[in-house]
Amino acid sequence: MNCLMALLSGLLFGIGLVVSGMTDPQRVVGFLDVTGDWDPTLMAVLGGAVLTTFVGFRLLRRLGRPWLSATFEWPTRRDLDRPLVIGASLFGLGWGLSGYCPGPALLALNTGDLSVWGLVIMMAVGWWAAQRWSWQR
Amino acid sequence: MATSLLHGLIGGVLIGCAAILMMFSIGRIAGISGIASHALFSRPRLSQAWRWAFIIGLLISPLIVVSLGLPGNVAFSSEVVLGDPLVPWPVMAIAGLCIGLGTGWSHGCTSGHGVCGLARLSPRSLVATMTFVTTAMSTVGLTHSLRV
Numbered sequence: 001m002n003c004l005m006a007l008l009s010g011l012l013f014g015i016g017l018v019v020s021g022m023t024d025p026q027r028v029v030g031f032l033d034v035t036g037d038w039d040p041t042l043m044a045v046l047g048g049a050v051l052t053t054f055v056g057f058r059l060l061r062r063l064g065r066p067w068l069s070a071t072f073e074w075p076t077r078r079d080l081d082r083p084l085v086i087g088a089s090l091f092g093l094g095w096g097l098s099g100y101c102p103g104p105a106l107l108a109l110n111t112g113d114l115s116v117w118g119l120v121i122m123m124a125v126g127w128w129a130a131q132r133w134s135w136q137r
Numbered sequence: 138m139a140t141s142l143l144h145g146l147i148g149g150v151l152i153g154c155a156a157i158l159m160m161f162s163i164g165r166i167a168g169i170s171g172i173a174s175h176a177l178f179s180r181p182r183l184s185q186a187w188r189w190a191f192i193i194g195l196l197i198s199p200l201i202v203v204s205l206g207l208p209g210n211v212a213f214s215s216e217v218v219l220g221d222p223l224v225p226w227p228v229m230a231i232a233g234l235c236i237g238l239g240t241g242w243s244h245g246c247t248s249g250h251g252v253c254g255l256a257r258l259s260p261r262s263l264v265a266t267m268t269f270v271t272t273a274m275s276t277v278g279l280t281h282s283l284r285v
Contacts, residue, residue, distance in 0.1 A: 003190035005162035010191035013155035013167060013248070014198020020148020021141060021210025023199070024220025030212065032270075032277040041145040041210070046251060048149025049156070053256035056157030066164035073164050074257070080264055087243030088250070092269035094235030096276025099223055101247040102240060103169040103195065105233070110199045111219050115226035119233035126237015127174035135242065 002068050014107055020045040023107050025099025032096055083135040144210040156253050163187055168249025169195070170240035239269075 021027045021041055030039030066072055095101050100108065100119060108116045159167040165187070176188035199218055202209065209218035222229060240246040243265050245254060250269075254262020 002163050002187045005158065006165075006187035006190040007194040009155045009159040009162070009167060010194020010196075011198050011201060012158060012194075013152055013169075014195040015202055015207065016148045016151030016153075016155060018148070018199055018202045018209050018218055019151060019207060020145045021212070021220075022148065023209070023218070024211040025223050026212040026220050027141075027210070029223060029277055032274045033281055034274055035278055036281060039141075039212070041141045044142045044145035045149040045152070046247075046255075048146040049152040049252045050149075050255045052150045052153025053156045053252055054258075056153065057160065057253075057256055060157065060160055063161075066160065067162050069162075069164040071164055072160065073166065075166060075254075075259065075261075078260055080261060083242040084244070084261055084265055085268055087239045087241065088265040088268035089239070089272045090235045091239030091243060091246060092272025093276050094232040094239060095247075095269060096273035097224065097235070097280070098229055098232035100229075100232070100236070102173065102236060103246070103248055105236070106169070106173070106192065106195050107199055108219050108222075109196065111221070113222055115222050115224075115229040118226050119222075119229040119236075122230045122233030123237035124174075124177055126234045126239070127170070127241045128178050128237075130238050130241020131174065131178050 005068060013103065016049070017103055017107055023104045025104075028095075028101075028104075029099040032099075081135075087130075141210055141212075144208065148210065152248075152252060153256075156248075156256070159191075166249055166253045167191075168245050168253060170246040171244065171249055174237075174241060243269075 017023050022045055027041050031042035105120050156167040159165050172188045172191050202218055211217045211220045250262040250265040
């Protein structure tokens with residue numbers, strides 16, 4: 001049952017990405033290119049997603065526990081550290097270069113485009129390396 | 138422009154519903170980089186199978202969109218559901234490495250920090266989101282001016 005709900009969540013998330021157009025790097029780069037012919041679509045996507053999630057999470061916090069699990073796993077860290085900022089900068093660099101973030105990149109594997117597969121394989125290599133060489137604070 | 142914004146908003150609400158469904162049912166944040174990286178590189182356990190289920194859902198979602206006849210929102214085309222890459226493969230490969238290392242070290246991407254983190258009003262996610270949006274905009278600005 002847990003897996004079924006996770007599958008449905010992933011499915012719904014992916015449908016949202018396709019319907020919103022975020023699987024198209026042209027749309028993403030169009031948003032990031034503030035000096036060019038600016039495409040505000042990504043802002044509507046992020047705004048709609050954050051507002052919906054904000055309201056939903058507020059309501060969920062009133063429930064004692066999730067439906068199928070013992071506890072809500074809300075992230076607890078609030079500190080700001082160097083890995084957060086340097087990691088986010090590096091991610092922004094890759095996102096700007098390609099127009100792909102992890103979700104759309106996974107969906108785009110369906111295109112069969114070899115350069116997308118290359119990006120996803122290198123992304124996995126990066127995840128592996130980041131787990132192996134974590135930062136000394 | 139108005140249709141693309143409307144599609145964006147509807148898609149965004151669907152993404153939000155997915156994040157809510159995930160937290161409501163199994164109490165987890167729908168953060169794609171975290172779910173995928175742990176699915177690949179943490180010790181496999183049956184209790185972690187939900188990670189693979191979520192990824193399978195993501196991977197098959199374009200097929201479902203096509204079979205349901207839902208619209209995509211690809212620039213310049215109403216029939217195509219997924220867009221095409223904009224840059225040659227070496228750039229894609231370097232970008233992939235940056236995305237993997239970066240989201241690994243900062244523990245989140247556009248979904249975990251951008252959607253779920255901002256919705257939780259998390260200071261870490263606010264800093265991360267502002268940082269990656271700014272660096273991505275600078276990168277695009279820079280590559281744009283180099284190309285022209």
